[in-house]
Amino acid sequence: MAIRDHVPFNRPYCTGDEQQHVLEAIAAGHISGSGTFTERCERALEDQLGVPRVILTPSCTAALELSALLLDIGPGDEVIMPSYTFTSTANAFALRGAAPVFVDVREDTLNLDETLVEAAITARTRAIVPVHYAGVGCEMDALVELADRHGIAIVEDAAHAAMATYRGRPLGGFGRLGTLSFHETKNLTCGEGGALIVSDPALVARAEILRDKGTNRSAFMRGDVDRYTWVDIGSSLALSDLNAAFLWAQLREAVAITNARLRVWNRYDRAFGELEARGLVRRPVVPEHCDHNAHMYHLLLPSGEQRDAFIAALRRRRVDAVFHYVPLHSSPAGRRCGRCAGSLERTTRQSERVARLPLWAAMTDATCDRVIAAVEAAITELLAAAVLSERGPIAQVART
Secondary structure, three states: OOOOOOEOOOOOOOOOOHHHHHHHHHHHOOOOEOOHHHHHHHHHHHHHHOOOEEEEEOOHHHHHHHHHHHOOOOOOOEEEEEOOOOHHHHHHHHOOOOEEEEEOEOOOOOOEOHHHHHHHOOOOEEEEOOEOHHHOOOOHHHHHHHHHHHOOEEEEEOOOOOOOEEOOEEOOOOOOEEEEEOOOOOOOOOOOOEEEEEOOHHHHHHHHHHHEOOEOHHHHHOOOOOOOOEOOOOOEOOOEHHHHHHHHHHHHOHHHHHHHHHHHHHHHHHHOHHHHHOOOOEOOOOOOOEEOOOOOEEEEOOOHHHHHHHHHHHHHOOEOOEOOOOOHHHOHHHHHHOEEEOOOHHHHHHHOOEEEEOOOOOOOHHHHHHHHHHHHHHHHHHHHOOOOOOOOOOOOOOOO
């Protein structure tokens, strides 16, 4: 890559087999949902996750909306979630008339703070939605115990977390329901796509009905009934077999893709240890019992002003670094549709400090080293301009 070229934040990865599989789907004459490649992907994901059913959907957003339908969530209900997440996490439940209840995040992982969830539970609470930020698992042992004790469903938003685990178990399979994303920015992709993970066998049959526009078409296709008809509410939530054909190539290489991303992530992490030791940045924190998937690499700067200056300095060096979520509780729709459980001070502070660096599976060592050099040069520039100072007010946390 010539120095005059910019380093994009993301480049969707292709294994090389995607086009052939798409052509196979076309030749088979079935390119809508529930085709051969859909079945292959769903079975592969069920085996990898160890769950009774996975249903491919057009997006993770659609999978979250399907989970809200499946749990019969409606007006007057409350759903607990972090404010530091994408809008889909809240939209899926707000569309059904439920109120998102926003809980603060942990200082280390930026995940939902499990110690604050119980205080947010009311008689109207129907679900807890942990979001595995950056592919690092939330503290699922505590959340599952809490949910079971209160009779509340867990819906895991594992949009970032394909191939990541918590205490050796794949993320997405701890709750009654979970969701995955296969958007082009995710580790495994088909452009646009998602999946509903159904861990509760009692929900499988109805999940298929709701996915198929409220009909029992899946039962008909299996020969369980002699015709299919409208039996429940539902929507058109099946993924095209063209997208599934693309995804099949990605799933077959999922381990290799994850390892390629980890190579880049680890290269960054080794390079920025000294900057962290000097109190200039904070690197990501991954607890020892979590195996992440290198979905993203982010640095935390001491303040929002310094974060913005850092991103601008990188862009002057033609490296695309980006911020992340604006907390939902501070957004117009969040203030209108939801409520805060506590001050959410950490959410506000940490969200202002996050700078995400370019990372994709095919990134070369040379490109990775160029990003590292740009980060170091940007920090030097900000020090010289007195925007940053050594041993600045950046809180470090334990890295285990």
